[in-house]
Amino acid sequence: MVVLRQKVDQPLDGLLSGARKFRVWPGTVGERAAVLIDAPADED
Numbered sequence: 001m002v003v004l005r006q007k008v009d010q011p012l013d014g015l016l017s018g019a020r021k022f023r024v025w026p027g028t029v030g031e032r033a034a035v036l037i038d039a040p041a042d043e044d
Contacts, residue, residue: 002026002033011038 004026006012014022014037023042024035 013041 004012011023011025012035013020014024014035016022020041022040023038025038027034027036
């Protein structure tokens with residue numbers, strides 16, 4: 001189990017080489033942990 005300090009109705013940041021690149025949703029595929037890539041990260 002991975003405990004995250006994030007509400008379940010909010011997406012997580014997906015990082016690539018330490019930079020925020022995607023908005024992702026955590027979940028499972030069978031018994032494996034997975035993320036669903038929802039959209040590119042918002043540019044701030």
